[in-house]
Amino acid sequence: MRWPAKRITESSKKSFGMYEKAMPLMARGVDLIHLEVGRPNFDTPQHIKEATKKALDDGIVHYGDFRGELKFRQALAAKLNHSNGIGVDSDEVLVVNGLTHGVYTACMAGLNPGDEAILLEPYYPQHVNKIELAGARVVAVPLDKERGFRIDAAAIERAVTPNTRMIVLVNPANPTGRVFSRTELEQLAAVAIEHDLLVLSDEVYEQIVFDDNRHISIASLPGMRQRTITMFAFTKAYAMDGWRMGYIAAPRDFMPALLKITMNDVAHVNVFIQEGGYAAVTQSQDCIAAMVAEDQRRRDLAVRRLNAMPLVRCAVPEGSIYTFPDISATGQNSADIADEILQRCRVVVETSTFYGANSTDNLRICFGAEPYERIEEAMNRLEQYFIDKASA
Numbered sequence: 016m017r018w019p020a021k022r023i024t025e026s027s028k029k030s031f032g033m034y035e036k037a038m039p040l041m042a043r044g045v046d047l048i049h050l051e052v053g054r055p056n057f058d059t060p061q062h063i064k065e066a067t068k069k070a071l072d073d074g075i076v077h078y079g080d081f082r083g084e085l086k087f088r089q090a091l092a093a094k095l096n097h098s099n100g101i102g103v104d105s106d107e108v109l110v111v112n113g114l115t116h117g118v119y120t121a122c123m124a125g126l127n128p129g130d131e132a133i134l135l136e137p138y139y140p141q142h143v144n145k146i147e148l149a150g151a152r153v154v155a156v157p158l159d160k161e162r163g164f165r166i167d168a169a170a171i172e173r174a175v176t177p178n179t180r181m182i183v184l185v186n187p188a189n190p191t192g193r194v195f196s197r198t199e200l201e202q203l204a205a206v207a208i209e210h211d212l213l214v215l216s217d218e219v220y221e222q223i224v225f226d227d228n229r230h231i232s233i234a235s236l237p238g239m240r241q242r243t244i245t246m247f248a249f250t251k252a253y254a255m256d257g258w259r260m261g262y263i264a265a266p267r268d269f270m271p272a273l274l275k276i277t278m279n280d281v282a283h284v285n286v287f288i289q290e291g292g293y294a295a296v297t298q299s300q301d302c303i304a305a306m307v308a309e310d311q312r313r314r315d316l317a318v319r320r321l322n323a324m325p326l327v328r329c330a331v332p333e334g335s336i337y338t339f340p341d342i343s344a345t346g347q348n349s350a351d352i353a354d355e356i357l358q359r360c361r362v363v364v365e366t367s368t369f370y371g372a373n374s375t376d377n378l379r380i381c382f383g384a385e386p387y388e389r390i391e392e393a394m395n396r397l398e399q400y401f402i403d404k405a406s407a
């Protein structure tokens with residue numbers, strides 16, 4: 016069978032990155048330290064589990080509201096108003112099967128064949144697939160690497176054409192660990208308003224922010240509420256990656272288009288896990304503070320050790336669970352370095368080429384995926400690797 020070209024592209028062929036290359040070793044039982052997969056190394060907090068188990072025992076097992084259960088959407092709307100500054104009510108919130116499903120829904124509803132969507136490079140590669148599935152074309156615009164991967168609004172504006180429909184933003188950023196400043200977001204917003212563009216804002220790491228940095232939802236800025244589709248998930252902050260639950264905040268007049276997608280591909284999110292989500296939002300947030308504090312401890316370890324290694328420079332991540340060290344001093348493409356590290360060190364890190372064809376000088380290291388002691392061991396192995404490479 017000959018598949019349509021938009022179904023199979025170079026981006027869809029590399030959807031699993033270094034994890035796929037590690038699979039044969041994993042199948043042989045080789046002990047690998049996984050720093051490539053962006054998953055939290057915590058268990059879901061107990062009160063969230065208990066609420067979900069109680070929902071099953073109480074018989075909450077039948078069809079529900081296509082948009083998500085009302086009390087859950089009301090709680091999410093209250094959170095969005097209070098924490099994100101996004102003025103919505105429950106009818107402007109849609110519960111989805113994780114942020115991945117949310118982005119897919121937004122792309123299918125917001126893009127038509129022939130449209131263009133701007134991605135800020137380095138970008139999250141799964142966003143490429145969703146744009147292409149909608150029949151649209153990806154236009155990659157580099158972040159300003161020389162200034163710490165800042166948003167370059169002038170470069171974005173130069174990339175706008177009559178076919179441009181959407182700008183995709185990930186904030187806090189994967190893979191760079193940046194938390195974009197208000198000034199950067201205002202400059203991006205000015206471009207979107209000037210050219211009447213949608214902004215799709217992926218904010219899955221909104222609660223994992225370090226030091227004095229502050230996450231700002233772009234939809235909270237003047238003129239942006241009516242043109243922004245903002246997506247959130249319980250994946251990272253609540254360690255609920257396997258639950259597959261997230262939500263979209265969007266203008267009221269955009270909701271019918273979103274519902275047209277979700278009602279036909281999943282109907283609605285499982286009703287009983289929404290009880291767990293409701294407990295997560297409405298009960299104590301101390302669990303997040305504890306997990307973020309541990310993430311920061313692991314971040315500090317990784318950054319300190321990486322910067323002590325020859326041929327490596329590593330900025331301090333402002334948010335997310337990733338470092339993005341520069342290994343350009345090796346003179347090798349990051350894909351080759353990542354392959355060597357896998358084979359010699361039995362550590363799995365991601366190559367920056369996974370995040371865009373022009374991103375060749377960095378590795379993405381997830382410090383949230385393993386316990387502190389395993390990260391320490393990974394740093395020992397990486398240190399020896401770069402010492403050997405520097406002396407070769």
